[in-house]
Amino acid sequence: MSDPDAAGPRRTPLTAVHERLGAALTDFAGWLMPLRYTSETAEHNAVRTAAGLFDLSHMGEIAVTGPGAGEALDYALTGDLSGLAPGRARYTLICAPDGGVLDDLIVYRLGDEDFLVVANASNAARVHGELAERAAGRPAVVTDQTADYALIALQGPAAAAILAPLTDADLAALRYYAGHPATVDGRKVMLARTGYTGEDGFEIFARPDDAEPLWATLAEAGAGHGLVPAGLAARDTLRLEAGMALYGNELGPDITPFDAGLGRVVKFTKPGDFVGRDALARAAEAGPRRVLTGLAGESRRVPRHGYSVLWDGQPCGTVTSGAPSPTLGVPIALAYLEPEAAREAAEEATGAGAGTGRLAVDVRGRAEPARAVPLPFYRRPA
Amino acid sequence: MTVPPELHYTAEHEWVRLDGPAASVGITDHAQRALGDVVYVSLPQVGATVTAGEPCGEVESTKSVSDIYSPVDGEVTEINEEIDEDPALVNADPYGAGWLFRVALASGGELPAGMLSADDYLELTKEAG
Numbered sequence: 001m002s003d004p005d006a007a008g009p010r011r012t013p014l015t016a017v018h019e020r021l022g023a024a025l026t027d028f029a030g031w032l033m034p035l036r037y038t039s040e041t042a043e044h045n046a047v048r049t050a051a052g053l054f055d056l057s058h059m060g061e062i063a064v065t066g067p068g069a070g071e072a073l074d075y076a077l078t079g080d081l082s083g084l085a086p087g088r089a090r091y092t093l094i095c096a097p098d099g100g101v102l103d104d105l106i107v108y109r110l111g112d113e114d115f116l117v118v119a120n121a122s123n124a125a126r127v128h129g130e131l132a133e134r135a136a137g138r139p140a141v142v143t144d145q146t147a148d149y150a151l152i153a154l155q156g157p158a159a160a161a162i163l164a165p166l167t168d169a170d171l172a173a174l175r176y177y178a179g180h181p182a183t184v185d186g187r188k189v190m191l192a193r194t195g196y197t198g199e200d201g202f203e204i205f206a207r208p209d210d211a212e213p214l215w216a217t218l219a220e221a222g223a224g225h226g227l228v229p230a231g232l233a234a235r236d237t238l239r240l241e242a243g244m245a246l247y248g249n250e251l252g253p254d255i256t257p258f259d260a261g262l263g264r265v266v267k268f269t270k271p272g273d274f275v276g277r278d279a280l281a282r283a284a285e286a287g288p289r290r291v292l293t294g295l296a297g298e299s300r301r302v303p304r305h306g307y308s309v310l311w312d313g314q315p316c317g318t319v320t321s322g323a324p325s326p327t328l329g330v331p332i333a334l335a336y337l338e339p340e341a342a343r344e345a346a347e348e349a350t351g352a353g354a355g356t357g358r359l360a361v362d363v364r365g366r367a368e369p370a371r372a373v374p375l376p377f378y379r380r381p382a
Numbered sequence: 383m384t385v386p387p388e389l390h391y392t393a394e395h396e397w398v399r400l401d402g403p404a405a406s407v408g409i410t411d412h413a414q415r416a417l418g419d420v421v422y423v424s425l426p427q428v429g430a431t432v433t434a435g436e437p438c439g440e441v442e443s444t445k446s447v448s449d450i451y452s453p454v455d456g457e458v459t460e461i462n463e464e465i466d467e468d469p470a471l472v473n474a475d476p477y478g479a480g481w482l483f484r485v486a487l488a489s490g491g492e493l494p495a496g497m498l499s500a501d502d503y504l505e506l507t508k509e510a511g
């Protein structure tokens with residue numbers, strides 16, 4: 001690969017569309033991506049009430065194929081991927097031998113011997129390298145296909161109504177965390193019912209050449225439903241309200257899945273060994289070293305990444321993500337708290353001592369009161 | 383991007399509208415675009431003394447928080463109460479309804495040295511992209 005700095009950030013098959021729409025573009029993980037088109041709050045609210053259209057072509061796609069593909073992924077990742085049915089998807093993690101999280105992934109099983117691993121843009125090269133190394137010696141081929149896919153997400157309560165007339169897929173039969181080949185607007189895609197917003201929605205893996213016409217068709221079809229293009233700023237507040245972890249914030253090499261409340265995706269019962277197994281078994285036994293906790297701010301000053309959380313004025317943890325919540329109208333944050341502080345904060349929030357103000361966030365030198373709240377902050381109406 | 387020619391600017395993206403011995407202060411169109419949706423503005427109190435180049439408040443947006451640096455020396459005589467109710471005014475009308483506070487200038491109408499003209503400020507923001 002050529003020096004990415006020399007060439008500037010990479011463009012997706014849709015960057016020109018974003019430029020024509022007047023988006024504010026930003027360098028995100030080496031890609032030139034839309035941060036917002038108009039107002040990120042309006043884009044966020046559109047996804048909650050109607051629908052939003054996202055370019056996610058920066059995400060890494062890594063194909064793992066061959067008769068040993070399932071076993072290779074079982075060894076490489078924390079999940080039971082050989083047990084995944086074709087046409088289904090699973091949220092999983094790739095860990096280091098010491099149990100630290102290297103990335104969170106969605107794995108789609110497209111066929112018996114055909115898996116697609118979707119990685120965060122910032123980790124795609126690392127994940128590709130690790131998968132290739134961990135699959136070595138097995139009958140499996142690992143290929144970085146990031147440049148072969150444009151990825152468009154259509155998210156929001158109106159997503160299915162917008163997509164249905166454009167696709168040959170039976171959307172009523174396409175369950176959450178399922179995906180299979182389909183056509184949209186007559187173009188061959190892999191259509192999945194996945195997302196990162198807390199809403200119903202779809203992710204459409206398309207050929208790069210099809211990205212612009214697909215985007216145009218979806219935008220036109222959605223206009224009457226309130227669909228708007230939505231940028232990374234809205235994506236971040238949407239995932240935060242939905243309580244979803246972001247790599248680099250809630251997840252990283254010094255955090256175990258158990259710290260992050262993701263112990264359920266570590267499958268000790270699957271056949272065979274997997275990378276990190278021993279360390280993860282010890283971490284599961286020991287319990288979390290810190291507890292990922294939802295906070296709601298009681299002032300208007302916003303807890304942000306890196307700020308200290310205080311219990312009775314003493315530091316007891318650190319904010320990993322924070323933002324003013326457009327849906328709830330108050331600042332919200334995810335924070336890692338010491339287990340004892342997390343327990344006391346949860347009791348304070350629910351018990352007779354509610355609102356005693358013992359929990360606070362140090363917002364640039366001033367302690368702003370906060371309370372612990374259950375995750376997710378937002379759950380879509382059933 | 384709008385840069386009204388009659389205003390004075392700072393490199394920290396505040397504007398000053400001179401009005402005899404008083405001045406109104408706000409943040410620029412460039413600043414509000416860079417910040418994104420403003421959700422809260424913390425302003426100095428009426429009667430507070432502000433000093434040019436010193437922080438005197440903060441602007442919270444969805445993605446970030448930024449200090450407001452007073453562009454002038456003086457005493458705060460009025461703050462824009464409207465933006466407490468509706469912080470989005472700072473986005474919608476940064477040079478008008480989104481003004482932040484008014485100052486009685488300590489110098490009786492002289493601006494601190496080093497303030498930028500509209501042309502200087504345009505040049506500065508062009509360099510910054």
